[in-house]
Amino acid sequence: MSGGGTSVRCEALSFRYRPDEPAMRFDCAFAPGRVTSVMGPSGSGKSTLLALIAGFERAESGRILIGDADITRLPPARRPVSIVFQDNNLFAHLDVAANVGLGIAPDLRLDSAARGKLAEALDAVGLAGYETRKPGALSGGERQRVAIARALVRDRPVLMLDEAFGSLGPALRAAMLDLVADLHRRMAMTVIMVSHDPDDARRIASDLVFIDGGRVAAQGPTDRLLDDGENETVRAYLGSRQTPS
Ligand SMILES: Nc1ncnc2c1ncn2[C@@H]1O[C@H](COP(=O)(O)OP(=O)(O)OP(=O)(O)O)[C@@H](O)[C@H]1O
CATH class of the missing domain: 3.40.50.300 (P-loop containing nucleotide triphosphate hydrolases)
Incomplete structure (x- = not known):
């Protein structure tokens, strides 16, 4: 980042x-x-x-x-550039880690450096530990944090x-x-x-x-x-x- x-x-x-x-x-x-x-x-x-x-x-x-x-x-x-919108930032069927990982690799093949970057971004937005949650199980603010984390990993x-x-x-x-x-x-x-x-x-x-x-x-x-x-x-x-x- x-x-x-x-x-x-x-x-x-x-x-x-x-x-x-x-x-x-x-x-x-x-x-x-x-x-x-x-x-x-x-x-x-x-x-x-x-x-x-x-x-x-x-x-x-x-x-x-x-x-x-x-x-x-x-x-x-x-x-x-990265852009975060009001809505529709996340894929409902993917968990938090995958939603953020998409910012690194669209096929979600993440090597260990990429996984480290993902963890760092989730930590930066205060969502360490939320990796396996689906967007439906997050608050509105948490969902936007995930969207920001995805923008961050895009560097x-x-x-x-x-x-x-x-x-x-x-x-x-x-x-x-x-x-x-x-x-x-x-x-x-x-x-x-x-x-x-x-x-x-x-x-x-x-x-x-x-x-x-x-x-x-x-x-x-x-x-x-x-x-x-x-x-x-x-x-x-x-x-x-x-x-x-
Ligand atoms: N896809 C579109 N097709 C046709 N006209 C559009 C389209 N998107 C926006 N417009 C029109 O272009 C103008 C500018 O829209 P825009 O969404 O950029 O404004 P905005 O300042 O972001 O508005 P708001 O604060 O309400 O979101 C408006 O008149 C809007 O109706």
């Missing part, structure tokens, strides 16, 4: 789901070895941005650079979390964010985290990218954007969240 972190840059990245709709366009940078949150209204394009970086969607034009490498045309498996320098803890209650979500912060400190990965909640961003993200209407409306230090009110679009978003419904 070397990690190390590397920069991620999206340059004039243009994308649309249907030809009759206006293109989204992303210009943003994620600093190496930092935690950056991606925030913005529902439907603004946060998951789309992560899907483009992961390679699940293909840009019409523009470039994605990870470090100095242009990865715009690489298939997802060859990109130096990619960029870890993306797409509302990975969105279905968890506030206390558990805070614990999971602290786990990510702890792993980040130890492995210095570049972390990109989509969240709706400004407190999630304040808790672990030094930087923030704010998306609005398929564009990057603001990017910069979290405290300046969330607390100093530096950007009008972000201010309006925060204000709208505080309005009782």
Whole structure:
């Protein structure tokens, strides 16, 4: 689990789901070895941005650079990123060890070094001893820990979390964010985290990218954007969240 972190840059990245709709366009940078949150209204394009970086969607034009490498045309498996989603991260019929092992070898043939790495990852997320449990016998937070362990064994320098803890209650979500912060400190990965909640961003993200209407409306230090009110679009978003419904 070397990690190390590397920069991620999206340059004039243009994308649309249907030809009759206006293109989204992303210009943003994620600093190496930092935690950056991606925030913005529902439907603004946060998951789309992560899907483009992961390679699940293909840009019409523009470039994605990870470090100095242009990865715009690489298939997802060859990109130096791991991604954890809110749901559907685990195979229900496989136990915890196999679910994590898939991150090392899709055929689950693990040599002793790979088994050591797996044990190390389960230990890092606090799940040593859970190897033979099936996902159905785990809590929501434990399931997400397994998904993070699988991301860790993949040894990619960029870890993306797409509302990975969105279905968890506030206390558990805070614990999971602290786990990510702890792993980040130890492995210095570049972390990109989509969240709706400004407190999630304040808790672990030094930087923030704010998306609005398929564009990057603001990017910069979290405290300046969330607390100093530096950007009008972000201010309006925060204000709208505080309005009782
Ligand atoms: N597979 C798809 N096909 C067509 N349109 C899509 C698809 N996925 C997303 N969209 C549309 O693209 C826009 C951006 O969606 P996206 O999921 O990236 O937003 P988001 O900011 O992550 O939203 P949320 O916070 O609600 O998850 C939305 O208008 C959405 O309806």
